[in-house]
Amino acid sequence: MPVRPAASPPAGAELRVEDLGLTYRSERGEPVRALDGVSLRARPGELVAVVGPSGCGKTTLLEVVCGLRDADRGTVAGPPAALMPQRDLLLPWLDALENAALSLRVAGQRRGAAREGARELFCELGLDGFEHARPEELSGGMRQRVAFARTLLSGKQLLCLDEPFAGLDAITRSEMQQWLARSLQAEPRTVLLVTHDVEEAIVLGDRVIVLSRRPGRVLAELEVALPRPRRAGHAAVAELRARALAELAGAGAGS
Numbered sequence: 001m002p003v004r005p006a007a008s009p010p011a012g013a014e015l016r017v018e019d020l021g022l023t024y025r026s027e028r029g030e031p032v033r034a035l036d037g038v039s040l041r042a043r044p045g046e047l048v049a050v051v052g053p054s055g056c057g058k059t060t061l062l063e064v065v066c067g068l069r070d071a072d073r074g075t076v077a078g079p080p081a082a083l084m085p086q087r088d089l090l091l092p093w094l095d096a097l098e099n100a101a102l103s104l105r106v107a108g109q110r111r112g113a114a115r116e117g118a119r120e121l122f123c124e125l126g127l128d129g130f131e132h133a134r135p136e137e138l139s140g141g142m143r144q145r146v147a148f149a150r151t152l153l154s155g156k157q158l159l160c161l162d163e164p165f166a167g168l169d170a171i172t173r174s175e176m177q178q179w180l181a182r183s184l185q186a187e188p189r190t191v192l193l194v195t196h197d198v199e200e201a202i203v204l205g206d207r208v209i210v211l212s213r214r215p216g217r218v219l220a221e222l223e224v225a226l227p228r229p230r231r232a233g234h235a236a237v238a239e240l241r242a243r244a245l246a247e248l249a250g251a252g253a254g255s
């Protein structure tokens with residue numbers, strides 16, 4: 001069963017992560033081993049979801065993939081990546097639309113053009129009417145959608161999304177998941193998606209990587225060969241969810 005439409009994915013957008021190991025060292029405490037030999041591959045246009053217990057190194061993995069942090073060992077080969085961080089990191093002195101448009105500004109667009117370029121996506125994500133609101137005037141879920149817009153507007157072939165929908169209510173979350181699935185079908189990108197929500201991983205992912213408790217190691221890799229669109233609660237989704245949860249239970253996570 002095809003998991004992607006026939007649309008040709010962008011060339012050269014494969015991500016290969018080989019044997020990553022990383023230990024945090026500080027002067028104050030014991031070293032913390034965060035990653036231990038993590039390898040994964042995302043083919044061009046694939047969405048690979050990563051689940052694992054809290055603290056197992058998921059954010060660390062994304063930071064290494066995006067080049068924000070050096071690993072002690074291992075390699076990352078892939079196209080330039082955009083990171084949507086777990087904390088939204090909006091700039092408090094810019095309004096919401098300008099925060100969304102920041103990637104376009106960084107790419108050299110003038111202020112007015114960048115705002116216009118961001119407006120359509122801003123509205124598609126349900127933010128219309130809040131263009132001029134400052135981040136502190138937005139709800140947590142709205143801030144998250146602004147950060148999401150900024151990441152998508154980067155135009156990078158590889159998107160690293162760190163729990164992008166974690167702060168959303170169930171209805172908005174499901175809408176955002178369906179919206180992301182549709183927009184990736186229309187315009188494929190390679191995506192590494194970290195989530196605590198196993199169902200979300202299966203609804204969106206071509207594959208689901210299950211990491212162990214810290215230090216993160218790959219415990220299992222589940223292929224999600226289900227037709228799209230997928231819905232939470234479908235029998236086939238529920239069956240894969242049960243398998244992933246069984247792997248996670250082995251990893252020491254309870255969700």
Ligand SMILES: Nc1ncnc2c1ncn2[C@@H]1O[C@H](COP(=O)(O)OP(=O)(O)OP(=O)(O)O)[C@@H](O)[C@H]1O
Pocket residue numbers: 024025026032033034052053054055056057058059060061086214
């Ligand atoms: N900058 C840092 N300095 C020292 N230790 C760190 C640093 N960042 C993370 N760690 C430690 O590394 C481990 C992995 O952290 P990481 O944030 O990657 O986990 P995570 O899987 O993303 O967790 P969560 O699901 O809670 O977001 C944790 O034990 C954390 O305390």
Ligand SMILES: [Mg+2]
Pocket residue numbers: 058059060086162
């Ligand atoms: Mg994290």
